[in-house]
Amino acid sequence: MSRFPIMKATFPDPSLNPRQISSHLARHLKWLRARRAGVDLSKEERHWPIEGEESERIRLSLDDMKRVDRHAVRLHDGVLRRTGLSHLNREDRQNLSSLKNGVALARISSLDHADELAARLHGEMPWMAPATEHAWHAMRRSVREGWAGFRMPPVILDGPPGIGKTYWVRRLGALIGTAKVDVDATGENASFGVVGCQRGWSSARPGRVLECIMAKLTGNPIVMIDELEKAGSVKSGRDQSFGLAEALLPLLEPSTAADWSCPYYRVRFDMSFVSWILLTNSLSPLPEPLLSRCMILRLQEIGLPDLISFAQREGQGRGLSETSIWSVTEALSRVAPAAPSRPSLRTVLRMLERAADLENKSVMT
Template sequence: MPRIPITEPIFPDSALSESAIKDRLSLHARRLKASKTGLIIPDHLAAEDKLEHLELHVALSRDVRQRIARRAACIAARADRLSPLHRLKREQRERFEGLRNGVDLVALASEHRADEIAAALHAEFPWMGPANEAILHEMRRSVQSGEAGLRLPPMLLDGPPGIGTSRWARWLAGLIRVPDLIFESTTENASFGLVGSQRGWGNAVPGRLVNLILTRLVANPVVVVDEVEKASEARTTQGRVFSLTDALLPLFEPLSARRWTCPYYEVVFDMGWIIWVLTCNDWRGLPEPLLSRCPPIRLDSPSRDHLVAFAGREGARRSLSDASIDAVCTAISWATVQGHRPDLRAVIRMLDRAEGLERRPPLQ
């Protein structure tokens, strides 16, 4: 798995650290003193250019050592101020240490692997055929492009509530073997929960997107924005409006995503690898600029047969008894006969109930 830098250079040059500068200045001072006093240093020591060898032959006064320490601290402080991290607190800077050697970039080995992932998705979510087909073509296109990792365009899944779009996205992340993040648009405060807010604000916090990168150290996680059309807007006392869709637009545009600036940390990140999956129940409530970047993929509700098959698979994964699985499947069929087709959430609740009953300790 390749590792790539996900930020612009943010760490001070190790050669400009206080200790490294102090060593170089001390080495130079000892050489000067040696040349002025006529001290002859063996060639095999001088050639190695090592400070510890000169320390054995040339001693520096306390005043010179103090001047060197002050000069090294001053130079290192100036070099540190050139780093975007110098504005952050120590514990915040420590979070960025994980990025020093880059982050993992997950790739697919071949087009055959893309076919396997799409087939596994379709086997689990056959009612989401358009999404399965779209992800197959995009994964194959990414492999064919020869890029270092898997890069997919943002997707917008439009369909009735309770059909499993978020579950589909998480299943995709598991098959690709990348982390996932589910962002509930209806419960978060506009764009701040996802991308963060500027540090000058009283309640400023970093967004969940950057926190995901800093925590999991993967460049292309799956980020799900659930019910994006229901996201609220935040207004400042000056009348400025912050909406989730406006915050997403630069993250969906390839050029701007590769140089996206975190408003909290004020550090430039390469967010062009993130795999975005948006879900909605009615795409007509979304702005045109967003729709132009990710056209909606229309999905239908699962049929009775789909739900019964899902209950069987999920029940088996939970090690439920055949009797419990049959009871859930019978309930699905009975509800359909009565004209009430349950959705995927209802089936999962029935499975949860059955699992709870089976795990309940026996009564004495």
Template sequence: MSINCRTRAQRRNQVPLRIVALRFDFETSPQKIEQQLITFLRELRWKARGFDPADLEAAREADDWSDELLACSPSRHDSDKIRRRAQALADRRLRASGMAHLDKDAREKLRGLSDGVRVVQLPSAHRADEIAATLHDEMPWMAQATTLAWHAMRESVRSGAPALHLPPMLLDGPPGIGKSYWARRLAQLIGTPSEMIDAANEPAGFAVAGSQRGWATAQPGRPVELFLRERVGNPIMVIDEIDKVGDVLSNKGVNFALSNALLPLLEPLSAKAWSCPYFRVTFDMRWISWILTSNNRR
């Protein structure tokens, strides 16, 4: 379940946040590099013949310049040499980008993060007061959770952090009182996307961390999918019925429990440089807020 609030006023003044340790600042397509080199060679030869490079495009459309243009065009030997150089340059750039191990489709998915992602921060402590008041008015029985979130929101504003981040929270109580709804409603009022993982139906850690490429069902974890879909770096992830999580063992005895995948994402230092099993690149996951719910675990 996903809640998207793209039009909130809290997103007005944002500086994009880089959340993936990759380089996107140069062209890696050998075909595009080849075309750039051919264009540069034509302009260089055109200029060497005493013509203004700015007139080259107009000359290409006029028949009476055909001999001059032919003299400036690359020969077959030139074209072969340019093609080899373009491929070599593309290979070096791809290795430098950190995406050489990925196929074209995976690189295109990650390219959506090339300009960074938006982050949400409240404009003032007063807005935190308003959000807490609204939550308390709508769900007064969740007063303890609301108070904790209220203080965390005010502290985030006071600290000058670039993005709103709440400490991990565990909402424990009887079923049916609206714990997961409270978490999603908080995200809605803040103006950040939210995503819910049902631990009872998805007890393995693949929903959180994703799975390695090569498996037929391999895919990124839900937090990374949320990054790619919403381009927001500090969503709220809700894990419902965390008390239902247990060990999930493979045929070889490997433990894929959700808790094992979740723990590195709850600790700020490890979350800052978290390695995605699917893309095999490093993401900055520290700005995600995690809210867990359980049904009377005591």
């Protein structure tokens, strides 16, 4: 499989360090002096020291070596400048070296494959149909356009809590076979934890998205940001505001995402294959520039029939006994339609986990 060149920088030949360059230059200078001195050296005979008067005319003095070393450093600096990595220290270049051969991209093999994945996702969570349809169209377009990997336009899933938005994103990533980055917007320090920040801040880091790409060597992870509307912002000493929503803007636009500059490394990356899924319970606090860059899908409450069907399928998938599955579905079916507190998908998952714990406990005793 071909690798995707996500980093817009190159790594120099490891042998092109100042010491090696200096050695090559000194050797070449000795060779030139030997020729001028009339010493006939073939390619295979470039061995020193040379005996006699010629050795004095060929030998490099301490001043010669200082000049050679200075020239070697200048040449090496020029090589680094052309790579786009000259401003980084050795540790940073080492950290980024994992990307020098590119990264893998999860891809959809065919239109039939896209249809199969979408049908499976819809069968598991039919109440999430608008989101599944959005992903399905993205899968099919990835195949039709001949893209190197799967990419999905940024989407906002707006709906009440507890309907399974997070679970749906997790299943989408598992079915496609790509890495996933989970971000709780209420717990992140503005944009810093997601896209990184410049050095000088106490929390300086590359950002979780780039860290995932470097660790998993994948160029199209799915990034899920939960409760985006609750993300705060911080201010610098110059009274500049750094908010998560504003930091996402260049990454949500395909043209700017393809040439995105990491504020930590100050190196450009092609992030156009990253899929962004933003989860909200309310759209009102979000800025218009962010809303205009995303497909907005409004989701409805999950009904009891869907919850019961999900509990049956998930229970079977977890290998629970028929008795345990019946107990969970029976408890759900007894919820009054007009009850003030309705169970959510989160409730069902907890019930299934509890049933599994009880089964394992009975086996152990």
